Amino acid sequence: MAKSSGRSFSRRASGRRGSVTVIEDHVSRSYTRNAKIAFWVVSVVAGLLAATVLADKWHPIVALLLGGVLGVAVALPIAAVIAIWPVLRVIVWWLPEILIATDCVLGFVVLAQHTTLAVRLVVVVVLAVPFAFPQVRRHVMKVAWCLVSRHRLRTCFAEFIIGNNRASLPFVLWARPTLVGESVWLWLRPGLAMSDLEGRLEQIAAACWADKVTVERASQSNSAYVRMDISRRDALTGTVVSPLTEEISGADDALIQRATLVLDTPADGLDLDDVTEAFVLDAQKNTVKNGRADNGKKPGPNREPVTVPAAHGVDDISDYID
Template identity: 80%
Template sequence: MAKNSRRTPSRRDSGRRGSVTVIEDHVSRSYTRNAKIAFWVVSVVAGLLAATILADHWHPIIALILGGAIGALVALPIAAVIAIWPVLRVIVWWLPEIHAAAGLVYGFMILAQHTTLAIRLTVIGTLALPFALPVVRRQVMKVAWCVISRHRLRTCFAAFIIGNNRASLPFVLWARPTLVGESVWLWLRPGLAMSDLEGRLEQIAAACWADKVTVERASQSNSALVRVDISRRDALTGRVVSPLTDEINAADDTINQPSTLVLDTGTGGLDLDDVTEASVTDTPKNTTKNGRTDNGNKPAPARAAVTVPAARGAEDISDYID
């Protein structure tokens, strides 16, 4: 008879299925261990210093007991902060959203307690009116994308850094909007280098919902400070309105007009612009005999007038073809 390999879910497993993990178990254990170490180190050092100072006024045994108590009181808050730092770190990450939500909720409560419905609607409409302008909406969305990119970068780093136990998460310092997206400054923790981020650019871009991501050093003297440039759109694909385009249609009529060029169909001909029609008429005509003029030379070949359309934007070459 085959043994049933399916395990009956226990009460502990069923409780885990309905819970949401904010801090991972290995992270909590690590910070708890660091808190214990910090408590004993700080309590011993602070206790000895306090006992040494109190020994001048009290009995050494009493000074030692009081010094130990003082050291424990000093070390206890430090150890508590280290132990709950993962939770405090999450609160710090979401601090802008917490402030915005608290301001909206408490602001509306105060407004509702001291004003009537008509005044509340007027105030809300006045505050919401600027968002109807496209310029205001674009500026608000730029700031919103900066906040979103900070959270997306932390999520991405937690996936391929903490998940592989390689290093600590980098500090996400600040972010500002750019013409094509956002720029986020990072402080790399020990165990992490910029080359580690350069090999994950596609993953970071996918996590930030962006087109592409580049990483550069933000300081010439410190390689731990880097800048992540997030590109969401291409600035070169937009249409630029220029006043020069209005001048093109006016110049088309002049440019497209054909120009008449006089081409010499033979060799040795000259185009003398200074010779007028009267001077040509007064000159004696040469007689032609047997295909030769009276001076023994063959007559000059006929000159043909050729109309050549001028190319748009091309240079007039009539002065060079004579």
């Protein structure tokens, strides 16, 4: 008999030809065993409590029988949920997609029952017009990538990150888009740690069709609560517009242009048009004359430096030289 599971959809070599196993046998047996244990524990506890309460107004034997019936009535739904939890888990995983598809189908059916063909065409065109704008398409794609990443992460967890024999995968809480990709919050089940994810980041990135993946703790007090950041593009390649430029008034434009310095250095050195060859030769001659005038000695290392006057139109930078 074909069974269902959220882990794999691979065909088994054994068994009836053409059957597809969705839940593996050991997983099904584990949940069935837990369901039986939960049924007996809950039925006995709930039955005794109910019999104790009913014994005040009924005969003890009647109260015990009624308590047993009430205990079984309470235990059956709990055991059933535990037994079919692998199937419910798949439904929870695909719940956003199921709700979106259901809303679209039901909405179109209701629209078709109460309107004509012309009105339906107009409604479809009006709903499709926003997708002609790139901004709308980008936002829709960001949300779509969040849904895709949730399923790709579960595929990774089922393939190489499983904590116990019941295939308890990390629980994907929610995901939201970011400037470079998506952020996904996870809850690690018993048997898993963040180090198990850190050793598989490259494989997770490849499975999510992303550039890189990073993981970090989302809580300082709970190591089971982690956040995984999926990067699909490099934010540094884009143009970043600073809002600080809008705070500068137009009256300061002249001051900003005056304070702006642009250096254009050729490969063979600086080319200063204001410093001519004649100015350099005159400066060298004045240096030699000043050295000879001081008792005919050239300036040594312990001598005071000679100040060369700046040429016309060139700022004196001697004050900035230590």
